[in-house]
Amino acid sequence: MSETSREDILLNYLDQLPFEPYPVQEEALMRYFERDEPGGGVLACAPTGTGKTVIGEAALYEALVTGSTAYYTTPLIALTEQKFTELQDAAERWGFSRDQIGLVTGNRSVNSKANVLVVVAEILLNRLLHPEAFDFTGVSAVVMDEFHSFAEPERGIVWELSLSLLPEHVRLMLLSATVGNASLFLSWLRQQHGRDLTLVQGNERRVPLEYHWIGEELLPDQLAEMVRGDEDSRKTPALVFCFDRAKCWATADLLRGRDMLVEGQQATLAEKIDALASDGFFDHGAGPKLKRILLRGVGVHHAGLLPKYRRLVEELFQEKLLSFCVCTETLAAGMNLPARSVVLTELLKGPKGKKKLIAASNAHQMFGRAGRPQFDTQGHVFAIAHEDDVKIHRHKLKIEQIPEDTKDPKLMTARKKLVKKTPKRREGVQYWSEPQFESLQTAEPGKLVSKGHLPWRLLAFLLDNDSDVSLLRDAASKRLMPEPDIAAAQRHLTKQLVTLHEEGYVALDPAPPSKAKPGDAGDDAQEQPKDDEPAAVAEDNPLAGLTLGGGLNLGGAPTGKPKPAPEKSPKKKKTSEDETETKETYAPLTATKTDKLDLLLKFRAVPPLYGVFLLDYLGQAEHHERLQIFESLLEMPGSVARSVRVPWPQDLPPGAMTLEAVDPALIQAGLFTQDDMYPPPPHEQDRPFGEPPRFPITLGEKLHLLFQHRVSNAGSFRITPVWVAGDLLDFGGDFNKYITGRELQTQEGMIFRHLLRLILLCNEFAAVTPLGVVESTWQQELKNLAESLTASCRAIDPQSTDQVLTTGA
Structure with a gap:
């Protein structure tokens, strides 16, 4: 165990940061390291995009320096896998071995005896429930990332039980988006579980946001305007959020015939696309359509796309070769794509006739994707009015160009005709407004509360x-x-x-x-x-x-x-x-x-x-x-x-x-x-x-x-x-023939995901044998089905197939 003081550990950690920490980062780190008593810690609440990971990594750095053990928990397997890779990279930067970072998700285990273990929340609870098998005396800290998931019925109760079972000496680092009742939560934690944590809240971003209500421009015109200008004045790259997969394609199609590329993008982009096309990358399913869209400087990203296409869009966007990525809101909570602006194509979500204003927490996640600390001094959030309202606004402007008190007979007649032809909102269509957009900006964040029953x-x-x-x-x-x-x-x-x-x-x-x-x-x-x-x-x-x-x-x-x-x-x-x-x-x-x-x-x-x-x-x-x-x-x-x-x-x-x-x-x-x-x-x-x-x-x-x-x-x-699987097997297991035959090209990613999850389900059921079946016969049947489906999936996206079947994510 190292004798280095906690103050020196903090200073060494700060010295290795490639940038000056945000105020909220600096304060959280100071509060975490200044308190030496066991069982303390910090609840750090800050908006998306303020680098909460930097705060959590400090607790892991301390464990590596002192030779103690630390856990880093997340609520999702996919996020855990992502953090595992990030923390291995961080360990190398700090001068430690990548093998000192371990992963345990339930689906796979890597370096399970490492100093720092990145785990899903259920793994931590499992170990706490079995103290005879897992010794926590050498554990110095537990970091719980995305802690606002505490308020989710399915996931929060796992962390809730873990908080009650953690040994008193273990320090806590809770990292959360901004919440509305942080003080009340800490009071509850102190009363019910005897843990005294320090609250650190921050609302400021390194890159401030500017909000824009666009009521006079249709979406294609607005996007075309955003791409104009030089590097400093244009508002791209931008994420364009839609609330369903079909809307993503429709939005991308609106830009047909428009060149959304800026100087220096076209040649490099075309070279990369042509190289992939020559290998047949875009030959099937949504490939041909996606290729045409990409060559205009626009990407599409949603679960209906095959993972290999989503990866390509992410890579091109990160390389600054795309001006726009039209995506669903799931991207805001997952993949971190750098963007100067975000565009909300609507503010309502739900089935036709029953749409409601999007949740403030979801809106804040999308807002938070705007503004890149390494490139931008200002992030931009645009909300586009419904096209009917834009057309009404434009028509009213035409009317206003003719004075109401004009004496010119021709102008009077023209004005009357314009007034008579004024478009109106349609019955049965739901519209959104600028006040609603403003309410999302100022809405109180969600609260940390217990929900759901014991699963x-x-x-x-x-x-x-x-x-x-x-x-x-x-x-x-x-x-x-x-x-x-x-x-x-x-x-x-x-x-x-x-x-x-x-x-x-x-x-x-x-x-x-x-x-x-x-x-x-x-x-x-x-x-x-x-x-x-x-x-x-x-x-x-x-x-x-x-x-x-x-x-x-x-x-x-x-x-x-x-x-x-x-x-x-x-x-x-x-x-x-x-x-x-x-x-x-x-x-x-x-x-x-x-x-x-x-x-x-x-x-x-x-x-x-x-x-x-x-x-x-x-x-x-x-x-x-x-x-x-x-x-x-x-x-x-x-x-x-x-x-x-x-x-x-x-x-x-x-x-x-x-x-x-x-x-x-x-x-x-x-x-x-x-x-x-x-x-x-x-x-x-x-x-x-x-x-x-x-x-x-x-x-x-x-x-x-x-x-x-x-x-x-x-x-x-x-x-x-x-x-799905039965139909696919009738097509001889040929995924592309099945997708084309059933006209599922724009949803092939969902079909692909379904098949992979069916393979995992076969493995789950192979562990139990139904009544009336010989165990070996049952397992062989499931193995044969899994192998057939695996071959179908590997034929179109081997990387994603192997990743999902290995990690379960």
């Missing part, structure tokens, strides 16, 4: 480690939320424990009041959650809650909604106050795991309870049924899912499992009729004019509804019944 997998993990329910109760009572919500969380925890007991995962003591399970003869309908108990977010599953499913067809129309359970004869119920009190106050003391609990821990990308439920059916299923079930578990945006529907039964006949096990169970439960599940073809359906046709209930939807019916308080999650 099922995390609950199972905790119970696998300790059967004492009082520990869970204590953690729930300390959450950062209003008292009524804490009480609701306690009740919900009890319901979760009862569900685990009913399904045989744990044995509760005392046992819960007896209750017939849903579907049993003579039982009441399944209990529904109360209004004050929001449905649990679906596990730690990043796919949950993002897609269609569960009684909805991919066009959004009902496919035959679950029918209410048949009415039953009323039963006599005990209504004494004593029994009511017993039910309301039931709270088990211990939850002793059974052997079955291990099954829940096998699933990460699938809601665990549902994953185990599916094991009862996957063993009976035919190959195409299994593929339907797997594909229904994966995220797919509705705009893409509508193009890859599960075929009608006459084209993809149901298998024996569907007909002999699933369909009868649904009918017996009163959820569907035979006609619900298998309606006639659209042209034979008797329906009112304009009403969309009824679609068959897919196998994925059937199993989802059957699960919700049978398992009480399982929480809500969504499934997306699609038919």
Whole structure:
């Protein structure tokens, strides 16, 4: 261990910075190093673009100098991988070995015994829960990056539990975007977890922002204006944000015929594009269209593009060979592309007719991408008015050019004609305004609050480690939320424990009041959650809650909604106050795991309870049924899912499992009729004019509804019944032929991502064997499917395929 003082460590760290630190960086570093007492630390809150990473790296530098251990945590695998590479580069700059930086994500591990470990938040929690295997006595610091994720239901609770379990001597460095209740959060942290952190907040940017409302120029004209001038006066390079993938292409097409290149770009850009084209890089899918756009100095970047195309756009933009990158807002939260300006093409987001003003936190992330410290003295944020409003404004300017009190008959006539032809806003179209733009600039940032319930997998993990329910109760009572919500969380925890007991995962003591399970003869309908108990977010599953499913067809129309359970004869119920009190106050003391609990821990990308439920059916299923079930578990945006529907039964006949096990169970439960599940073809359906046709209930939807019916308080999650992999294999596994044949060129990136995630899902299910299947046979089937899909993906983008299958990101 080094005897170097903390003051000297800080000075040495500052000396190695290639620039003068921002005020917020300098203050955070001073506050972190000036306090020597164990367990202290800093909460650093600053806007996007103010270099919070520099603050966090200082704690890691100290660990390398002193020989202690430090953890750097992020909420996402992809971000963790990115930080791992950045910190290896930093270690070299500081004079240390790259091998002193390690990575642990759950999908892969590199240098796992290193001084500095870059991990996803779940890994840190896992180690804290197993002190017998992971010694924290030599850990000096934990850095939690993107800490505003604390307020996210799916991710925040992992950090919340980690904060409660960290040994007292470990210093904390919490790095967050600006939040609205930082002082309250630190007060809560001090009261509930005994940690006294110093708050450092900063609102100033090294490159200040200037905001521009553009109400008189259409988007193409505005972009053309921005590219004019010399290096100092033009407003490019710029990120042009759109809120859906189709809008990105449409915006890029608006610039057709316009040269958006500046002096010195064209020759180099053309040379790079031509070199790639000669190797067939742009031959398929969206390639030809992207090539034409790039040669005009414009890039397109969204999830519908193959990763190799997105990488190219990023590289060209970083090399200053593109004036514009038309992108979705996901880029603002991920890839850091340097830009002088950002352009918001609209301020509303959502489905047609139900659009809402974008969240202030999302807007601030996009704003923060403007202004490059190494190149710019001013960043610019432009918001473009709706084209209808621009046309109305321009028309009014024409009218104003003719004096209202003119005496010239010809001018009077001309003015009247112009007034009469004044365009108007259209009915059914939603518009945005300059005051809304101003409100986003001044909006209060989000708050750090506890959200969501314990995900099922995390609950199972905790119970696998300790059967004492009082520990869970204590953690729930300390959450950062209003008292009524804490009480609701306690009740919900009890319901979760009862569900685990009913399904045989744990044995509760005392046992819960007896209750017939849903579907049993003579039982009441399944209990529904109360209004004050929001449905649990679906596990730690990043796919949950993002897609269609569960009684909805991919066009959004009902496919035959679950029918209410048949009415039953009323039963006599005990209504004494004593029994009511017993039910309301039931709270088990211990939850002793059974052997079955291990099954829940096998699933990460699938809601665990549902994953185990599916094991009862996957063993009976035919190959195409299994593929339907797997594909229904994966995220797919509705705009893409509508193009890859599960075929009608006459084209993809149901298998024996569907007909002999699933369909009868649904009918017996009163959820569907035979006609619900298998309606006639659209042209034979008797329906009112304009009403969309009824679609068959897919196998994925059937199993989802059957699960919700049978398992009480399982929480809500969504499934997306699609038919991609099966269709691809019918094309001989040729990805390009499949994409062209199904006209999915502008969405091929989403299809590619779906296939890669399906490969990972096969690996996940290979760890468990369904009933009625020989383990080796099951694993071989999944291996064959994974290998076929891997070959299809590698043929078009081998780098991305290998990266995702290696890292899971």
